[in-house]
Amino acid sequence: MTVTPITDSRPAPVLEMRADRIVAALDTFRAAFPGVRPFYATKCNTHPGVLRTLHEAGCDFEIASVQEMEALGGIGVRAGDLLFSNPVRAREQTARAAAAGVDRFSVDSTEELGRVADEAPGSRVYARLATFGDDSVVPSEGKFGVDVTGVVRLLLEARDRGLVPYGITFHMGSQSLDPAALLHPLQDVAAAMERLRRAGVRLEMVDLGGGFPAAYDEPVPPLADFGRAAAAGIARLPYPVEVFAEPGRCLVAEAGTFRCRVIGVAERPSGWWAHTNLGVFHGLMEVLESGGELHYPIHDARGTRLRRCYHLTGPTCDSQDTFARDVLLSADLREGDELLIGSAGAYTSVYASRFNGFAPPRVVLV
Structure with a gap:
């Protein structure tokens, strides 16, 4: 391996980010998930240059805080184009996001649904489905999510409270190594969609979440394997919807x-x-x-x-x-x-x- 020494004499370590590799990773993701709209998980790396590189490459963004929304606004990302996928927010976070133009919010409890109804009336909400993430290297699941019955209940309640029952999301666990981890959540999504349809609610969106792996010191399954698993699950949904994903690690x-x-x-x-x-x-x-x-x-x-x-x-x-x-x-x-x-x-x-x-x-x- 040929290495060029650092020329900067300052003592702090440096994280070098290569813009060309970010764009190439985004292209790889799009090829692996045709028809799926990527929303970069902003929390993964918030450096303005990284965000600008993705924005200029046509990527959308998912946020977990108003502070991330404001950072993206600084590079020209419209608040109305964002997904606010943190399922529990301080009330002021929802209010500030809604005032700026965000109108898509994830929820996983009646209490959160009430805060959205109070602070962002008329917004589109998507319910967080629980998963287990047993095959992920960095376990991140267990804190959020409800079962199929809970998803149906929340989205029907959203309709009753003047909100738009927009979709369903889940997360298979960070640095997942098993493409099949997408299949069971998508089966649950299909079941919830069918029950909602019978109750008169037709959803617009399904969000595959994140957890797609990057290569470290050991090989990982190619993204195309995850894309094929996703496509198989999407094909079994009871009717067509927009499909989103929230890649972070695999892009940067x-x-x-x-x-x-x-x-x-x-x-x-x-x-x-x-x-x-x-x-x-x-x-x-x-x-x-x-x-x-x-x-x-x-x-x-x-x-x-x-x-x-x-x-x-x-x-x-x-x-x-x-x-x-x-x-x-x-x-x-x-x-x-x-x-x-x-x-x-x-x-x-x-x-x-x-x-x-x-x-x-x-x-x-x-």
Whole structure:
């Protein structure tokens, strides 16, 4: 691997995002899901350059907060084109979004439906269906969603409260590795649609949610496999609807590379350790969230033929701040050497903090 060293002398690590790879990933998604309209999950990476790249490529956006709405407004995205898919919002979030022009809101409880009816009367609502996400690397399900009966009840209540029963959404779990994870939720969607039709409600939209995987240090199923599973489930819906999806990780993860520096190397009874100026609390939180199952591809710029296993840990005094173990790197790795951490464009910079006073990474669009 040929590596160009960082020329910036500032100490903070850098997350480099490649615009061409973002656009290529969006093209791959569209090819895998013909007829499905992608709404980028804004929370995944909120850098203005990333958002602008996707906007200019014709991608739509899903938000979880008014703050994300305002960031998108700054690059010219109309509020009325957004999906607000966070199923539980503070009342003021709904009110501010509605005032700006957002009129599509996800719900998964009677209480949330009431807040939407109060603060965004006449809006279109889509109910969140519960899934289990057992085959996802970063489990994210269990907090939201209702069963088929709950979906039907919520959307009928929406009609009665002057809202538009618009659609159904679900989420199969982040970094899902099983395309079949789409099939059972779509069967439940079909059942709910049929029951609603018998009650006089015809939906307009089904949202496949997110969870589509990116490649890290191990192969993942191609997006085309997920697209075929989705198409099979969509074909069994009782009538045609618009189909949306909320890809995030699969659009931006592989476009990002962390460039950080070794600040110290030590041999201990537990093995060789390389301490870096980037850690779990400064962008690699998903290592903890996945219980260590998410493995970033990691290389060093020294490139020595003789290799040694290292445990890689961040600069803080917290023992949890270890983001990789038994990684083969140059045996003569030393202070000042550069490490490159690939597939780092998703759920990294957005998690970064100043824990222990260390600077979070800068994000640069290449």
